[in-house]
Amino acid sequence: MRILLVLAFVICTIFCKAQNLKLPAKKITPSLELFLKRSIKPDSIDILLSVQNFTVLGQWKKDVRFISSYSPANTIVCRINTSRLMQLINDTSVVFADLLRKPKEELATAEFDLSLNQFNVVHRLFPFNGSNIHASLKEQRFDTTDIDIKGRYFNSGIAAPSLTGHASRMVTMLGGGGNSSPFNKGAAPGVFVTSSDFVNLLPDADSIYQQYHISIQNHSYGTGIENYYGADAAAFDASIYHNNALMHVFSSGNSGTSTPTDGTYSGILQFANMTGSFKMAKNIITVGAVDSFNTVMELSSKGPAYDGRVKPDLVAFGQDGSSGSAALVSGAATLVQDAYLQTHGTLPSAALSKAVLLNSADHDPVKVINYTTGYGNLNAYEALATITANHFFEDEVKKGQTKSFSLDIPANIAQFKITLVWTDTPAIANAPKALVNDLDATLSFSNTREIWLPWVLNSSANLDSLQLPPTRRIDTLNNVELITVDHPQPGHYIFEVKGSNIVTADQKFAVAYQLDTINHFTWTYPLSTDVLEAGKTHLLRWQSNIQDSGYLECSYNNGAWQRVASNISVQNHYTKWTVPDTSITAQLRFTIPSLNMISESEVFTISKLTDMQVGFNCTDSFMLHWNNVQNNGYQLYQLGDQYMEPVSTIQDTFIVLQKSLSPTIYYAVAPKINNRTGLKSYTIDYRTQGVDCYFQSFYVLLERENTADLAVGIGSTYGVQLLSFQKYQKDGFSNIYTVAGLSGPTSTYFTFVDTVLTKGVNSYRVALTLTNGHTIYSSTESVFYFPDNPVIAFPNPVRQNQSLRLIAQQPGVYSVEIYDVIGKLMYKGQLKDINQELPAVSLSKGVYLFRFYSKSGEAFTKKILVY
Secondary structure: HHHHHHHHHHHHHHHHHHHHOOOOOOOEHHHHHHHHHHOOOOOOOEEEEEEHHHHOOOOOOOOOEEEEEEHHHOOEEEEHHHHHHHHOOOOOOOOEEEEEEEEEEOOOOOOOOOOOOOHHHHHHHHOOOOOEEEEEEOOEEEOOOOHHHHHHHHHHOOOOOOOOOOHHHHHHHHOOOOOHHHHHHHOOOEEEEEEEEEEOOOOOHHHHHHHHEEEEEOOOOOOEEEEOOHHHHHHHHHHHHHHHOOOEEEOHHHHHHHHEEEEEEOOOOOOOEEOOOHHHOOEEEEEEOOOOOEOOOOOOOOOOOOOOOOOOOOOEOOOOOHHHHHHHHHHHHHHOOOOOHHHHHOOOOOHHHHHHHHHOOOEEOEEEEEEEEEEEEEOHHHHHHHHHHEEEEEEEEEOOOOEEEEEEEOOOEEEEEEEOOOOOOOOOOOOOOOOEEEEEEEEEEOOOOOOOOOOEOOOOOHHHHHHOOOOOOOOOOOOOEEEEEEOOOOOEEEEEEEEEEEEOOOEEEEEEEEEEEOOOOEEEEEOOOOOOOOOOOEEEEEEEOOOEHHHHHHEOOOOOOEEEEEEEEEEHHHEEEEEEOOOEEEEEEEEHHHHHHHEEEEEEEEEOOOOEEEEEEOOEEEEEEEEOOOOOOOEEEEEEEOOEEEEEOOOEEEEEEOOOOOOOOOOEEEEOOOEOOOOOOOEEEHHHHOOOOEEEEEEEEEEOOOEEEEEEEEEOOEEEEEEEEEEOOOOEEEEEEEOOOOOOOOEEEEEEOOOOOOOOEEEEEEEEEEEEOOEOOOOOOOEEEOOOOOEEOOOOOOOOOOOOOEEEEOOOEEEEEOOOOOOOOOEEEEOOOOEEEEEOOOOOOOEEEEEEEEEOOEEEEEEEEOO
């Protein structure tokens, strides 16, 4: 066995030298090193191992319990007796060892904004919604019964046992169908989704991705700040390398205000603080967070990666954390894959999808790339436009080989940008530099032979260097290279890709490019499919490269233009606007006087939010009603196989549906405004709104010790002729107060005060007489009236071990103490309810004193005989 292990080590060493892969100088992570220095350790520990081959488990099978693995990267998670840990680490087949860390969900916002990253533009202009793509969310389990993913969940068999709101929010942001509310429509509302447990911090088995056709996996979680290329990072790089189309999207983390304590960038304030060594992988996409104003959130974790690479790759909307940002980028990747699949018949490579997303992002106009926003803010529309315009190409190159590609740039281009991406072979765990195969990109203009190199950041380990803008030079760290040219001359350009240092047979690569025209101004929010909630403040958005100012006007219902705001900087790309508190159609107009330019938005809708409620829920029918909104009628929706579907148009503010003809339980309503559909209400399940057959609530309270206050709430007065409060008398229930004339609009809440109480139990109910002659009754509610005894105990005398009940006229007013005949306290407690059973108290036969105290200080005593 020892000979075999030595032979395996020799073979691996030869293999590593052949690929110029350096074995790590140190075999353990800082966290494991700290663990080993502890004086007190647990009996066993879970560790993550990178091994030369899986035969390492053979001689350790008595000491190691296998937990999980990712075989393409020779990565194992196992449990070992602590006393044997160092021997295992020193085994020649172990390349690298790390503590198994516990992942944490990273904060998720309760709201999200699809307009910042232009998903609303995609939904308006493109027919792609992700319906041909399967995505996985690796974290805790989301609610698979959520109606926002109805008909689009599939079980891959590896979900976590625990369900969390965080996971449910992530799946909504990625692929919510907008069924529960108009605010819960996700980035890719047609995607099919599944769940994977993040207790295993390695990629899922390749067979899972392949069997269930999973091509996107979202990772909105983190561990601690870990600045090294861990075995898990190598595993995720291998996962993409071995699954051509598969994309892993990670949140950058929420430790943006923290300072790293290990690695090259140790001690540098608020840099290199991404949460998890797996985020050091090079083939993945890491995502930071910005708010609705495109300002980077302070908590959003920043780069560089441990070796100086650009991190995060992108930023996207994430009001309270980068979790949601990652989910939105996963949604954008889903749309890119769907668009490519529908136009080319196959899924795009992960390198191409990444190239498209990074190249189409809105980058910082000064720093282009940086360690805060990476390659820029996600622009879903430009990504889809890149695919549909075929502004991309793929090829492969060998070591020392150069591939050239011709590009013609037309006149009137403000900026040309082009991005090279390749899925690199995994590095050895804990490698000093993650890049293995190095490609180099250049762009040249045929007429002048001017050459542009990629933008490269200064990765020196000091604060000033990390904040510098990029310069154009050869990149030897990243497997992404971006070149931009401002105001390029029209003509013929050559883009070249050189295989500068390739240790494999060849290296495939993908390239995406974009041409932005001069002085363009395009409205992006609101569009005709966007509905703005009335009376609220909204951010109006546009896409433009104009560096000037202008003024904003609005037209309501196709009327005259009205000035809304002046001196608005076009470069801001947004302005705030508080819309009128009414339901109406509107159109915006932005004027830039210096260019004599006017840009009009599409006509859109401003709508009040309707509130749907249940009037009654009877055996054969139910009634839905809602508030009156200025409109031309209402559109009723019901939940179909996957989405909310229109049922009928209604002129009134209620509808009665027969259950035999309306099997669905979920409904919503929207006003019709100038032949447009307004804002849909929140969807309700009519069975769970607290309304039975008319009755919502009925209660009776004893007030002032001698009157009973009765109150009843009903869902609707529709079909109700009379409402009667009834009291139980000697001969049964009889009316004590009746309300008539309920056929027209009236209140649905009724009260009555009974001033004639009888000693003992007073029981009441409510009777509704319907216009069809039927009568329905509420539940029976009672109060106890004992004018001289605010608290009574019965039965008295009471048999030993028999339950004893205490009835108080008012709940929460009295407390009780029980004493035996020699004054020993046997029990003390509060009378929180009107009628409650005394807790189990071991009382021997004899006489006991029950001492009652009111909150006002009054006290009285009763004797109880136990026999």
